[in-house]
Amino acid sequence: MSSPIVSIKGLRAGFGPTTVLHGVDLAVGPAEVAVLLGLNGAGKSVTLRVAAGLIPAWAGTVRLGGEDVTTLPAEARVGRGMAHVTQGRHVFPGLTVEENLRLGAYTLRRRDRSRYAAVLDSVLDRFPRLADRRRQLAGTMSGGEQAMLAVGRALMANPRVILVDEPSAGLAPAAADALVETLRGVHRSGVAMLLVEQNVTFALDLADTVHVMRQGTVVHSAPRQRVDQDRLTAELGIGRLLKGGTR
Amino acid sequence: MSQALVAGVVVGGIYGLMALGIVLVYKGARVLHFGQGEIGTLALFVAWWVVDERQGLGQPWLLGAAAAVVAAAAVSLVFERLVVARMVEASRLAIGVATVGLLLFLFSLELKLWGASPKYLAPPIEGLGPRVAGLHVSPTQVLALVSAAAIGLGLTAFLRRTDFGLGVLGAAQDPAAARLVGVPLARVSVFTWVVAGVLAAVAALLVEPTIGVFTAGFMTRFFVFALAAALIGGLTSLPGAFAGGIVVGILDQTVQYWSLGVPVPGLSVLAVFALILLVLLVRPQGLLGRAAA
Structure with missing residues (x-):
C-alpha cells in the first residue's frame, strides 16, 4: 500500500480511570474505505473520536498524511484535511442547510475563499435534495x-479523509440504501474513509479493508476479499456475510 | 399617555441595548450572564474617574468612554479566560452561578475603590433635545435608541453573514460539531463575553445621563428589565431583544403613568413580570425567537 493518509499506532485513551483503547493500530490508504467492525463497547467510536481530536490520546500517535497530529485540537485537524461525520449526525438545527454547508467550509474559506463556490456547487450536485432545501x-x-x-x-472542507461514525443509525432502510450510494460516490471521488458501522451489511458493502476490534484493540485486519470469515463470525456473533469479492 | 409612550420607547432602547448583550452570551454560551450589569457599572466608574475634574483626571468624555469600554472588555476577557474557559465541562448553570460571583465581586470592588457616595458623569451631548409629544427627548436618549437599533442590526448581520459569526451561532447549538468543522471555540467564547461586556459599558454610558447619578450596583437593577426584554424577545434573537426592550420600556412607563397616585409601589415591575409569564405561557420561544434555535 502507498503511504497511508491516516496512520494510528499504539493508541491508548479512555475516560477518567477507565481505559477504553489499549493500543490501537490501523492505517487508511489514499482513496481507501477502511471499516471498523466490532461489538458494542469494542472502542470503535472512541477510536474515531480520538483520531478526530475530540478525545485526547493518552499514548500512541495519529498521523495525517505523514504529519503527527496527535496533540493538535480537532479544529486544526479539519484544516489539514480530516473531516468527521459524528454519530447522530449533529447538524446545526437552528441554521439553514446552506448555512450548515457554509460552516462546513469554515477552514476551506480561510485557506482559499475562491474555491468555495465550486465546492458548494459540487456538493449540491451530489445532493440535489439539499439544493432544493437550501x-x-x-x-x-x-x-x-x-x-x-x-x-x-x-465534504465542504474538501477533506482527504472522512471519519464516519454509525451513519446508518436510526435511518429507515431506504434512507440507509441512499446513504450507501452517497458514500460510495464520495469514495469514487477519491476521498479516503474510516467508517464505523454496526450494520455489517452496510459496512461491508463499502469496505476496501476491514478492521475488527475487540476490547480496545484491533484483533484482525484484512482486505475485504480476504477477511477471515470464521474470525468475523466469531467476533461479531453473526452468520456468514461475505459473498465473494465483488460488490 | 403619549408622553408615557415616548418615554417608554426611550427607556426601552436602553433595556434593548443591555438585552443584546444578554442574548449574545446566551446564543454563544447558553448562559445567563448575571454579572453583565455590574460590568457596566464598573465601566461607568472608570469613565467617571477619567472625566471628573475634581476627583479624577479631568479628561474629555470621549476618552472616559473609551477607557470604560476598554475596562469592560478587559474584565470580561479576564473572567472568560480565568473562569469560563476552565469550566468547559461544567454545567451551564454552574457558569451562570459563576457570573453571580462576578457580580458580587465587582460590586464589592466598586465600593472599596470609590465608596458608596453617588457619582455624576456628564452626558456625551448637552442640551434639551427635540420635543416629542410634549416631552423633551435628550440627545443622549436619542443616541441610546439609535445605538441600540444599529448595534442590534449590526450584530445580527455579523452573526449571519460572516464565517466567524456563523461559527458563533453553530458553537452555541453544538460545540463539538462546531469544532469538527474547524470553528475555534476558544476564540468564539472570548468574542462572546468581551462583546457582551462592551455592550454593557455602552448601555451604562448612555443610560446614566438620564438618571443623573450612579452608585455601586447601578446597572444591575436595569439588568432585571433587560433580562425581561431578552426573554420576551426570545433569548436567541437579537432583533427580538431590541423589540423586547421597547415593549418592556413602554409597559413600564405606561403602568407608571396610569398608577400615579395609586398607593401600591412597584406596579410597573409587577406588570413586566406578568408580561414575561404571559409570553412564556403563550409563546415560549419569545416574540422573534425560533423554536429550533
Whole structure:
C-alpha cells in the first residue's frame, strides 16, 4: 500500500480511570474505505473520536498524511484535511442547510475563499435534495436528509479523509440504501474513509479493508476479499456475510 | 399617555441595548450572564474617574468612554479566560452561578475603590433635545435608541453573514460539531463575553445621563428589565431583544403613568413580570425567537 493518509499506532485513551483503547493500530490508504467492525463497547467510536481530536490520546500517535497530529485540537485537524461525520449526525438545527454547508467550509474559506463556490456547487450536485432545501432549517429535516447534510457538510472542507461514525443509525432502510450510494460516490471521488458501522451489511458493502476490534484493540485486519470469515463470525456473533469479492 | 409612550420607547432602547448583550452570551454560551450589569457599572466608574475634574483626571468624555469600554472588555476577557474557559465541562448553570460571583465581586470592588457616595458623569451631548409629544427627548436618549437599533442590526448581520459569526451561532447549538468543522471555540467564547461586556459599558454610558447619578450596583437593577426584554424577545434573537426592550420600556412607563397616585409601589415591575409569564405561557420561544434555535 502507498503511504497511508491516516496512520494510528499504539493508541491508548479512555475516560477518567477507565481505559477504553489499549493500543490501537490501523492505517487508511489514499482513496481507501477502511471499516471498523466490532461489538458494542469494542472502542470503535472512541477510536474515531480520538483520531478526530475530540478525545485526547493518552499514548500512541495519529498521523495525517505523514504529519503527527496527535496533540493538535480537532479544529486544526479539519484544516489539514480530516473531516468527521459524528454519530447522530449533529447538524446545526437552528441554521439553514446552506448555512450548515457554509460552516462546513469554515477552514476551506480561510485557506482559499475562491474555491468555495465550486465546492458548494459540487456538493449540491451530489445532493440535489439539499439544493432544493437550501433555505430550510436543518433541524426540520428528516433523519435521512440530515445524514446527507452531515456528509455534505464534511465534504465542504474538501477533506482527504472522512471519519464516519454509525451513519446508518436510526435511518429507515431506504434512507440507509441512499446513504450507501452517497458514500460510495464520495469514495469514487477519491476521498479516503474510516467508517464505523454496526450494520455489517452496510459496512461491508463499502469496505476496501476491514478492521475488527475487540476490547480496545484491533484483533484482525484484512482486505475485504480476504477477511477471515470464521474470525468475523466469531467476533461479531453473526452468520456468514461475505459473498465473494465483488460488490 | 403619549408622553408615557415616548418615554417608554426611550427607556426601552436602553433595556434593548443591555438585552443584546444578554442574548449574545446566551446564543454563544447558553448562559445567563448575571454579572453583565455590574460590568457596566464598573465601566461607568472608570469613565467617571477619567472625566471628573475634581476627583479624577479631568479628561474629555470621549476618552472616559473609551477607557470604560476598554475596562469592560478587559474584565470580561479576564473572567472568560480565568473562569469560563476552565469550566468547559461544567454545567451551564454552574457558569451562570459563576457570573453571580462576578457580580458580587465587582460590586464589592466598586465600593472599596470609590465608596458608596453617588457619582455624576456628564452626558456625551448637552442640551434639551427635540420635543416629542410634549416631552423633551435628550440627545443622549436619542443616541441610546439609535445605538441600540444599529448595534442590534449590526450584530445580527455579523452573526449571519460572516464565517466567524456563523461559527458563533453553530458553537452555541453544538460545540463539538462546531469544532469538527474547524470553528475555534476558544476564540468564539472570548468574542462572546468581551462583546457582551462592551455592550454593557455602552448601555451604562448612555443610560446614566438620564438618571443623573450612579452608585455601586447601578446597572444591575436595569439588568432585571433587560433580562425581561431578552426573554420576551426570545433569548436567541437579537432583533427580538431590541423589540423586547421597547415593549418592556413602554409597559413600564405606561403602568407608571396610569398608577400615579395609586398607593401600591412597584406596579410597573409587577406588570413586566406578568408580561414575561404571559409570553412564556403563550409563546415560549419569545416574540422573534425560533423554536429550533
